[in-house]
Amino acid sequence: MADKKVIVYSTPTCPYCKRVKDYLTQKGVSFSDYNVAEDREKAKEMIDKSKQMGVPVIVVDNDVVVGFNQAKLDSLLA
Amino acid sequence: MYDLMIIGGGPAGLAASVYAARKQLKTLLVSGDIGGQINTTWGIENYLGYQFIEGPELINKFQAQVGQFPIDQKIGDKVRQLKKTSGGFEAITEASDKYQSKTAIIATGKIPRKLNVPGETELTGRGVTYCAICDGPIFAGQKVAVVGGGNSALEAVLDMVKIAEHVNLVSLTPLTGDRVLSNQLKDAKNLTVFLEHETREIKGQGLVDGIRIRDAKSGEEKELEVGGVFIEIGLVPNSDAVKELVQLNQWGEVTVTPRNETSVPGLYAAGDVTDVPEKQILVAAGEGAKAALQAHRYLQRLVK
Numbered sequence: 564m565a566d567k568k569v570i571v572y573s574t575p576t577c578p579y580c581k582r583v584k585d586y587l588t589q590k591g592v593s594f595s596d597y598n599v600a601e602d603r604e605k606a607k608e609m610i611d612k613s614k615q616m617g618v619p620v621i622v623v624d625n626d627v628v629v630g631f632n633q634a635k636l637d638s639l640l641a
Numbered sequence: 642m643y644d645l646m647i648i649g650g651g652p653a654g655l656a657a658s659v660y661a662a663r664k665q666l667k668t669l670l671v672s673g674d675i676g677g678q679i680n681t682t683w684g685i686e687n688y689l690g691y692q693f694i695e696g697p698e699l700i701n702k703f704q705a706q707v708g709q710f711p712i713d714q715k716i717g718d719k720v721r722q723l724k725k726t727s728g729g730f731e732a733i734t735e736a737s738d739k740y741q742s743k744t745a746i747i748a749t750g751k752i753p754r755k756l757n758v759p760g761e762t763e764l765t766g767r768g769v770t771y772c773a774i775c776d777g778p779i780f781a782g783q784k785v786a787v788v789g790g791g792n793s794a795l796e797a798v799l800d801m802v803k804i805a806e807h808v809n810l811v812s813l814t815p816l817t818g819d820r821v822l823s824n825q826l827k828d829a830k831n832l833t834v835f836l837e838h839e840t841r842e843i844k845g846q847g848l849v850d851g852i853r854i855r856d857a858k859s860g861e862e863k864e865l866e867v868g869g870v871f872i873e874i875g876l877v878p879n880s881d882a883v884k885e886l887v888q889l890n891q892w893g894e895v896t897v898t899p900r901n902e903t904s905v906p907g908l909y910a911a912g913d914v915t916d917v918p919e920k921q922i923l924v925a926a927g928e929g930a931k932a933a934l935q936a937h938r939y940l941q942r943l944v945k
């Protein structure tokens with residue numbers, strides 16, 4: 564688990580985003596968090612990677628998860 | 642075979658889980674997510690015990706409490722159909738898994754209503770969103786449309802006029818939201834309001850680039866160039882999986898007795914998916930608790 568690179572694209576006002584980040588923290592997973600409400604570059608990157616515009620987007624190595632899908636995150640982080 | 646299957650992990654289903662576990666029922670919780678509608682809420686000021694709590698924080702607390710008990714949880718899958726069997730119930734999920742139980746609680750809550758217009762499904766997440774507070778900031782500097790005329794639409798407009806280049810509010814009816822909110826709209830310079838206009842189509846290849854609206858009185862159609870469409874037209878009950886099994890009212894809500902009984906013995910329902918008069922977290926939690934205790938009584942009668 565320690566070797567996986569995890570990125571979260573989020574907005575400060577999105578409750579699901581907070582839950583994703585709380586969940587990762589609770590699992591002891593470290594991640595980079597990009598605020599796409601302020602960082603237009605990262606917003607574009609998120610849309611490119613996920614082909615959509617909703618937050619949160621979580622990238623685990625090369626896998627992209629849209630929304631707080633706990634089961635999917637668990638399997639990618641296992 | 643489970644004693645009890647709880648379908649839905651919002652406040653109703655989570656409270657039911659706690660009560661079922663404390664009655665030592667062999668319980669399965671199957672849900673699309675944990676927290677339900679609270680996932681789209683920031684400030685909660687009317688859940689007893691907290692003068693103020695953030696939605697995600699309240700869900701974390703619910704989840705931690707449920708997690709203390711030895712119940713099985715399948716989170717991230719949804720029940721496609723619930724059927725009656727000779728020994729109770731069988732659920733078939735979207736992932737094609739099957740679960741059997743002697744009793745069940747429907748606690749599937751509500752989801753945002755769809756417009757049902759061309760382009761909507763294809764462009765969901767590609768400019769069409771049902772969670773303005775979540776996705777709103779992504780559309781900073783763009784032209785957007787908010788569809789709806791109630792409080793949630795007005796709140797979305799008030800948030801978006803601060804950051805968007807231009808906001809179009811499109812409502813099929815006159816505004817129904819609170820006066821305190823609609824009064825605040827008057828000062829916004831980058832807002833155009835289309836009352837009694839029907840949204841006919843959401844356009845775009847890959848991403849949203851516009852909507853087509855129609856004046857309900859004159860029949861005149863117009864196209865608006867927008868990159869984001871926020872749909873805020875209320876909620877509908879998530880009763881599809883049981884619509885062939887139980888009695889629903891005219892709005893698609895599962896009708897229940899004061900004891901949370903549905904039209905099928907051994908099958909209970911709780912929270913926003915039912916015809917219970919108030920749709921609130923505290924009410925849903927209370928209803929979930931009642932439903933679990935009723936399921937427990939039913940199981941006791943079965944063994945006698």
Ligand SMILES: Cc1cc2nc3c(=O)[nH]c(=O)nc-3n(C[C@H](O)[C@H](O)[C@H](O)COP(=O)(O)OP(=O)(O)OC[C@H]3O[C@@H](n4cnc5c(N)ncnc54)[C@H](O)[C@@H]3O)c2cc1C
Pocket residue numbers: 648649650651652653654671672673674675676677678679681682684685686687688718719720721748749750751752879882911912913914920921922923925
């Ligand atoms: C923006 C907003 C703000 C709100 N603010 C407040 C507030 O401040 N205070 C307050 O008291 N109430 C508030 N509410 C209302 C409150 O959130 C609801 O009354 C409450 O969440 C209802 O709980 P529930 O468990 O019945 O349903 P829901 O919260 O809707 O949960 C339903 C659950 O069922 C799951 N599900 C759905 N279909 C299926 C299926 N087929 N199979 C398996 N699982 C399924 C979903 O994934 C979800 O987990 C607010 C609602 C919204 C939308």
